[in-house]
Amino acid sequence: MKVTLKQLEILHAIIMAGSISQATRMVGLSQPTLSQQLAKFEETLGTQLIVRGRSSNVKLTAAGEYWFRNASQILNSVDKAEQQHKILFAERNLTLSFGTTPSLRGRFTEVAARCASEIEQIARFEMVWGTTSSDVVEMINTHKLNCGIVSLGSIEPFRSSFHIEHLWTDPIAWTLPADIPDKIIESILATGALPASSPKALSRYVDLTEELIWSEWSENWFRHRLPFATPFFGCMALPTAVDIVAAGLATCHTPVSLISNLPESVRSRIKIVELGEYRRDVVLVTPKHLMSLKPFKAFCDKMTSYTRVAYGNSADLPKKADSALSIANLLSRD
Incomplete structure (x- = not known):
C-alpha cells in the first residue's frame, strides 16, 4: 500500500467542496478523472471512503473520516x-x-x-x-x-x-433608489402593502446568490415584509445589485460597510434603511x-x-452614506 500526496489532495478537495462535481474547479481535473482517482485510492487502501448514493452530497465512511483527518494534517504540514x-x-x-x-x-x-x-x-x-x-x-x-x-x-x-x-459587526440594510419618498417607505414597512402610485422599483428586488450566507434571510424578508415585490433581478456581486438599485429599477439588501466604498455617482442615487434585524460578523x-x-x-x-x-x-463603520435612515426613526414619525 502506497498512498500519494495527490490522492490525499483529491480526497481533501472532494470533502471541502461537498461533492465530486464541485471539487473539479479546486483541483483542475474533470469529474470522470476525479472519480477514477478516488476509486484508485480506495483500491489502494482496500476500503470504501465515500458512500455513493443518489444524493450528490459527500458522506464519509469511518475510513473516509480517518483519511480526511490525516489528509488535512499532512497537507497543512x-x-x-x-x-x-x-x-x-x-x-x-x-x-x-x-x-x-x-x-x-x-x-x-x-x-x-x-x-x-x-x-x-x-x-x-x-x-x-x-x-x-x-x-x-x-x-x-x-x-x-x-x-x-x-x-x-x-x-x-x-x-x-x-x-x-x-x-x-456589519448591519444589513434595505437599499432603495434615493428619489423614493420617506413617507412611502414608512407606509410599506408599517403595513406591508404598496401604496397607490408608488415607484415601480418597489415592486421588484434583486435576488442574491444562494452562496451568500444571508441570502435566505434576505429572501424571507422580502417575502414577509414586501409580499408584493418579485425577484425580477438576480446577481452574484453585491456592488452590482446596488448598481441596479441606483438605476431606479429595484431594491435590495446591502451590508452597511459596503456603502462608503461605492463611487459617489452610485451613493448619491441610493438611500439605505437600517433594519436592525440582521448583522454579519x-x-x-x-x-x-x-x-x-x-x-x-x-x-x-x-x-x-x-x-x-x-x-x-x-456604530463606527467607515462613515455611512448621508442618506442612511433608521427604521426606528421612520416608524416613529407622525
Missing part, C-alpha cells in the same frame, strides 16, 4: 514546510496571497498592500477576489490563499482549522499552522490592528 523553506532559504522569495470579496474590500487593497510591503521576507503580494466569502474560504482551504477577510458564517464548518480575528482568518511563521503572523496582526481602529464597532 506540507504547506507550512514549503512556506518555511521560502523564509529560510529562498532569500525574500515569499509570496503572500490575501483574499476577500467585493462587498468586504473596504480600503483593504491599499492597506493590505502596504502591510505586506513592510514585511521583509515578503517578495510578492497577491490580492485575490472571491465572489462570496465561501469562495474565499475554499481557496484558503485548498492552499491557494494564505489568509482572507470573510463573514463568520462562511467558516463555521472549518473553525477548528482557522486562527480567527473578529474585526467588526466579519473576521480575518488564516490557517492555524501559518500563524507560527513570523511573516504571516506579522501581516495578520497589522491587518487586524488597522481594521479594528478604522472600523471600530458597528
Whole structure:
C-alpha cells in the first residue's frame, strides 16, 4: 500500500467542496478523472471512503473520516514546510496571497498592500477576489490563499482549522433608489402593502446568490415584509445589485460597510434603511499552522490592528452614506 500526496489532495478537495462535481474547479481535473482517482485510492487502501448514493452530497465512511483527518494534517504540514523553506532559504522569495470579496474590500487593497510591503521576507503580494466569502474560504482551504477577510458564517464548518480575528459587526440594510419618498417607505414597512402610485422599483428586488450566507434571510424578508415585490433581478456581486438599485429599477439588501466604498455617482442615487434585524460578523482568518511563521503572523496582526481602529464597532463603520435612515426613526414619525 502506497498512498500519494495527490490522492490525499483529491480526497481533501472532494470533502471541502461537498461533492465530486464541485471539487473539479479546486483541483483542475474533470469529474470522470476525479472519480477514477478516488476509486484508485480506495483500491489502494482496500476500503470504501465515500458512500455513493443518489444524493450528490459527500458522506464519509469511518475510513473516509480517518483519511480526511490525516489528509488535512499532512497537507497543512506540507504547506507550512514549503512556506518555511521560502523564509529560510529562498532569500525574500515569499509570496503572500490575501483574499476577500467585493462587498468586504473596504480600503483593504491599499492597506493590505502596504502591510505586506513592510514585511521583509515578503517578495510578492497577491490580492485575490472571491465572489462570496465561501469562495474565499475554499481557496484558503485548498492552499491557494494564505489568509482572507470573510463573514463568520462562511467558516463555521472549518473553525477548528482557522486562527480567527473578529474585526467588526456589519448591519444589513434595505437599499432603495434615493428619489423614493420617506413617507412611502414608512407606509410599506408599517403595513406591508404598496401604496397607490408608488415607484415601480418597489415592486421588484434583486435576488442574491444562494452562496451568500444571508441570502435566505434576505429572501424571507422580502417575502414577509414586501409580499408584493418579485425577484425580477438576480446577481452574484453585491456592488452590482446596488448598481441596479441606483438605476431606479429595484431594491435590495446591502451590508452597511459596503456603502462608503461605492463611487459617489452610485451613493448619491441610493438611500439605505437600517433594519436592525440582521448583522454579519466579519473576521480575518488564516490557517492555524501559518500563524507560527513570523511573516504571516506579522501581516495578520497589522491587518487586524488597522481594521479594528478604522472600523471600530458597528456604530463606527467607515462613515455611512448621508442618506442612511433608521427604521426606528421612520416608524416613529407622525
